[in-house]
Amino acid sequence: MANRIMLNETSYHGAGAVREIATEAKARGFQKALVCSDPDLIQFGVTGKVTAVLDEAGLAYEIYSDIKANPTIENVQHGVAACKAAAADYIIAIGGGSSMDTAKAIGIIIANPEFEDVRSLEGTAPTAKPCLPIIAVPTTAGTAAEVTINYVITDVERKRKFVCVDPHDMPVIAVVDPDMMASMPKGLTASTGMDALTHAIEGYTTRGAWEMTDMFHLKAIEIISRSLRSAVAGEQEGRDGMALGQYIAGMGFSNVGLGIAHSMAHTLGAVYDTPHGVACAMMLPIVMEYNAECTGEKYREIARAMGVKGVDEMSQAEYRKAAVEAVRKLSTDVGIPARLEALKEEDLQFLAESAFADACAPGNPKEASVEDLKNLFRKLM
Secondary structure (H helix, E strand, O other): OOOOOOOOEEEOOOOOOOHHHHHHHHOOOOOEEEEEHHHHHHHHHHHHHHHHHHHHHEEEEEEEOOOOOOHHHHHHHHHHHHHHHHHHOEEEEEEEEEHHHHHHHHHHHOOOHHHEEEEHEHHHHHOOOOOOOOOEEEEOOOHHHOOOEEEEEEOOOEEEEEEEOOHHHHHHEEEEEEEHOOOOOOHHHHHHHHHHHHHHHHHHHHOOHHHHHHHHHHHHHHHHHHHHHHHHHHOOHHHHHHHHHHHHHHHHHHHHHHOHHHHHHHHHHHHOOHHHHHHHHHHHHHHHHHHHHHOHHHHHHHHHHHOOOOOHHHHHHHHHHHHHHHHHHHHOOOOOOOOOOOOOOOHHHHHHHHHHHHHHHOOOOOOOHHHHHOOOOOOOO
């Protein structure tokens, strides 16, 4: 079987990288952008760092900001209408995963209007054409949506999130500028950072993992583990590290998939509106314990990458426990809760069935039944 790697055509990294947006837009002959960004980023002037570059370069754009933290089918459909009305020929997505997921869905539907219901994009949709070109500018260090072929949309009516996996949605350009992430509050820095760590660990242990993606994921685990605490403390070195670490994790997991920590996090977000990174952080050590028997020697390398000393002298049981405890300690240190107060026993069946049906579940290294998932959710109570 051939292993496929898909990445952006071009990516820029480092302080001031947003200035390259104008260079790329002109070089590619783009005429007008639909700028997708959420209302808070507009209010606090983060989006303005990019529109100032467009204004200075004389590049036309219109802003679309009907974007929620967990973007909905309605958000996407409104965005498609806005894109058509603006006659935009490319999209600039500014924000975290929500802005980028919305932009990807808009871009796909503009190019493939037969999927305008949005729901039909779930899973691996048979789209025929690449989406409208997207320049992705992350403002959080976590989702790596700027370098993935995935996006997640919330179906409010059915109380579920659905994952879309489509090579046609890859942004052509990623602009990873740590200055765009400087306004992240501590809580958001922590939760998005733990989302990035979950990407790296699940990507490293997923069934589709192979040597090249292992390389990405182990490096991402190392960078995130040494950077997240200082990023939450507001230190520039930590923020720079997280900007790079989360991108490297995205280079890997986008190409090999994830596991049930993400399936379960998607479900918690849909039912309780739990922030995605928080849900991932709560589920990750629980799922790691469940998966441990199916991971060979990989937990030793996870523990090593997270800075655990003496792993080569540990037994298999010891280094597996050390890896889980390193994850749990990092999560605690950055302020993530270990329990979900909203979780109710009567919700467990629906939660487990939804997680079982999620597109990320098949990649898990150990098969999980609905009953297994119920028991794992119960550990959050």
